[in-house]
Amino acid sequence: MTANKWIIEDTKFEVNNVKETIFTLANGKIGVRGTHEELFEAETPGTYVAGIFDKSEAQVKELVNLPYFWGLRIYIGNEFLNPLECEILDYKRHLNMKEAAIYRYLKVKDKKGRITIIRGIKFLSFKKRNLALAKYEITPENYDEKIYIEHFIDGTTKNSKKNPAEKVKHYKLKNTKVSNDYIYTEAHTRESHYKVSIISFLDCRGNKISKDLDDSITQTVEIFPKKGEKFSVTVYTSIISNREIENLFTENLKELNKAKDMGFEKLFDEHKKELERLWKIANIDIEGDEKADKALRFNIFVLLSMGNPDDEKVSIAAKGLHGEGYKGHVFWDTEIYMLPFYIYVYPKAARAMLMYRYHTLQAAINNARKNGYKGAQYPWESADTGEEETPKWGEDYYGNKVRIWTGDIEYHITADVAVAIVEYLKATNDWDFFLNYGFEILLETARFWSSRVEFNSKKERYEINNVIGPDEFHEHVNNNFYTNFLAKWNILKAIEYTNFVKNNYPKEYEKTIKKVGLTEKEIKHWKEVANKLYIPWDKKSHLIEQFEGYFNLEDKKITEFDEKNMPVWPKGVDLSNLNNYQLIKQPDVIMAMFVLPQEFDDITKKVNYEYYEQRTMHKSSLSPSIYAILGLTIGNHEKAYQHFMRTALVDLENNQGNTEHGIHAASAGGTWQAAIFGFGGMRIENDTLSFHPWLPKHWKSMSYKIIFKENIYNVFITNQNVKITKIPYLK
Structure with missing residues (x-):
């Protein structure tokens, strides 16, 4: 714990299931465990929407582990920049409790000596509880090469992932749609018939490619930055379910477009003001x-x-x-x-x-x-x-x-x-x-x-x-x-x-x-x-x-x-x-x-x-x-x-x-x-x-x-x- 009374700090880049819990972001409607954006095999990702339960092969109804929507991977050329296989030159992850936001700073050197700096911030809105926002600044410090930024929604998540006897996948992806303006999918629970609609947009300069890969949906941007040039990536995501409305795609597309029109900074300011109102009493x-x-x-x-x-x-x-x-x-x-x-x-x-x-x-x-x-x-x-x-x-x-x-x-x-x-x-x-x-x-x-x-x-x-x-x-x-x-x-x-x-x-x-x-x-x-x-x-x-x-x-x-x-x-x-x-x-x-x-x-x-x-x-x-x-x-x-x-x-x-x-x-x-x-x-x-x-x-x-x-x-x-x-x- 740092001296700052509002900050919980992580300074070691690792897969750690306890940290995933501590660095969870939630807003009463949505909860997302604090896994790394790259999503590594040993992690236990969790995306939960309050009220979405299912039984299927489980012993009793469970809160469904839904698709993980904050996936982000960087490729230099066609090589995945995997931090676990790189030299970590600097790493800090902060949970800012005052803002209910996660800040991330990562500086890595890959096996070819290429140094990349990634700064990120993400939050689940307390003002518009269906919205999840993430923004990154990426700098290729010492190289000039093509970079791909891949944003993905992972539809392979399961409940009890690490328990072979209790492992269950409670949903199927349906009604998936992709375009340059969004990637969209619905998680339909198998027994309880809930439908959770997830729509995302990757805002970044460059050529964009969206793909439906059956168990995941991706939106990838191709960028040609110069050495030392910083560029930004923003991911807008909206999540709603048929507990709230029936016309999921049309309504969620409206929510996404409204969020894009407002922009990251306004949405973040609005969110922080709501937190400030709550903290005035709660602190x-x-x-x-x-x-x-x-x-x-x-x-x-x-x-x-x-x-x-x-x-x-x-x-x-x-x-x-x-x-x-x-x-x-x-x-x-x-x-x-x-x-x-x-x-x-x-x-x-x-x-x-x-x-x-x-x-x-x-x-x-x-x-x-x-x-x-x-x-x-x-x-x-x-x-x-x-x-x-x-x-x-x-x-x-x-x-x-x-x-x-x-x-x-x-x-x-x-x-x-x-x-x-x-x-x-x-x-x-x-x-x-x-x-x-x-x-x-x-x-x-x-x-x-x-x-x-x-x-x-x-x-x-x-x-x-x-x-x-x-x-x-x-x-x-x-x-x-x-x-x-x-x-x-x-x-x-x-x-x-x-x-x-x-x-x-x-x-x-x-x-x-x-x-x-x-x-x-x-x-x-x-x-x-x-x-x-x-x-x-x-x-x-x-x-x-x-x-x-x-x-x-x-x-x-x-x-x-x-x-x-x-x-x-x-x-x-x-x-x-x-x-x-x-x-x-x-x-x-x-x-x-x-x-x-x-x-x-x-x-x-x-x-x-x-x-x-x-x-x-x-x-x-x-x-x-x-x-x-x-x-x-x-x-x-x-x-x-x-x-x-x-x-x-x-x-x-x-x-x-x-x-x-x-x-x-x-x-x-x-x-x-x-x-x-x-x-x-x-x-x-x-x-x-x-x-x-x-x-x-x-x-x-x-x-x-x-x-x-x-x-x-x-x-x-x-x-x-x-x-x-x-x-x-x-x-």
Whole structure:
């Protein structure tokens, strides 16, 4: 990382799949992995358009890896100028987070001693999200020879390229057209029947040749530059799909021509202005800790790259638009980890993401019915339609094939969606959203929980048995604390808002109650379930049992950490039978205290933090940020900072070892929350903002902005004081 707080720098030209993820550009609609333009065999190119899924031979639906459209190769005469076979005289690649652009400088000497300099810049427009722009300046420093510039759209891309058992090509190229003015193709998904239209134009002086090569489309320019003469190449690309319009070729050609008429510089300026508007709210400054400051900014950049206020039919995948990990599916990560950033920084995007849950509400209702329940059961993993997409089979830590049960019995996501709706309403006062959409979701999720419970007549209580909690190491457990606690909260909130809407918005109340068929008899049942739902919490000891029987398991504490400060498995642990130990993958009881902090006193938080922190393996990137926030809450400041840096650097230092498969999107959201709710101390108490910050000693100051109830709050914190100013937020 350079000293410039806005720049992530790469100074070694190589094929590196982790760098491909870090240097991904995305704008909420399109994501393109940070491969080199030349496209080498060992790279894992990825081009993704939000909402474009397909199954074909895959186990479940996947976010489709579409044709790579930023291909560019240089030929001196007929010889490909392959940097991997040249002497690299100088190389720099910069991710400029402020501009959401990649800058590239490459100076190479080939085997004949010819030196070529390439300067490039590329971006995906935040203003016109269908546009991708790239511009290069090329200089033959010490030779006079004919040069070919070949721009290509590669139609050979596949999902799971490096896994022979799972490799799938989800599309076929159709309706390809070539001319001097453009190259055009459509990727038609094989099973889901999506059509993605890609049109490109290579703007460069010289003779142009366009070709349809079946699995790739090229536009090549022949140039005769003099020695030392610099010439420029600009590539305009537009991508739209039949999710938006039907007449793809005609409309996309219009988009391309409009872009060409505007020109690269105007489009870039327009894009940068939109980024500047977003960064004005989103940026956080930490003075006194350059590493933390830049790492936090990178996580915010990732979050800005994934939100799209203009599309209500998509949400954010666990790996963003940055890779194929988790098949591009949406999890609880979105509502619990990422959504708070958008609620307080980019509320239009937050609303769009919650609308995805509304548009998939019927699928959640169908999911509940299929499983024998009422109401809406949101799927553990979802794609475009909102149906359950969790794979049935995976591998354990030894590589053995194992059954994946999360899609069957990890129910808590339904309550997590309800939590997100209430949080959004509290922060935005968006009653239009709540009354027309959110209220209905709240009722249907409460209805699910009231049908999912089982009555234990011997103990005179309702229970939720055979579940997986957030921990996920322990399967088929009874009365998981997090699940039961949030289920009860979900039911009580539905009752509370039913009364509120009935008294304050009678028309909207009648409309929604009639639509969902809610009766007084059903509400009475909800109250009974909430009153009698078993919560495994002995309030005398303050220590909460994660699920029934957890304290009877073999106790193994973490005593060692690796070079990345990540926990090492205690000796003697059988990784194929993690159900037998108290070791947990990620926070569970602690997670409830994070999601609903007002429900727990400080002593309870402290007792449980100290117990579970010693047993948490952090085998999910979702884990450290929660321990950072709770650590600050209970006064364990040193550990909190360690956890914060773990989550902030999860991708920049690849400390989970799997960044090559995509960005850790939930960790990015958790990092922001650790900064704002942890060190920044922001809380909502009795429907108003309050601030209880704590800064590490070496931090001189921290400043941030949030949007709350149509006002922007500018917060400046030092170790001596807190200064808060309020200005109206203009939507």
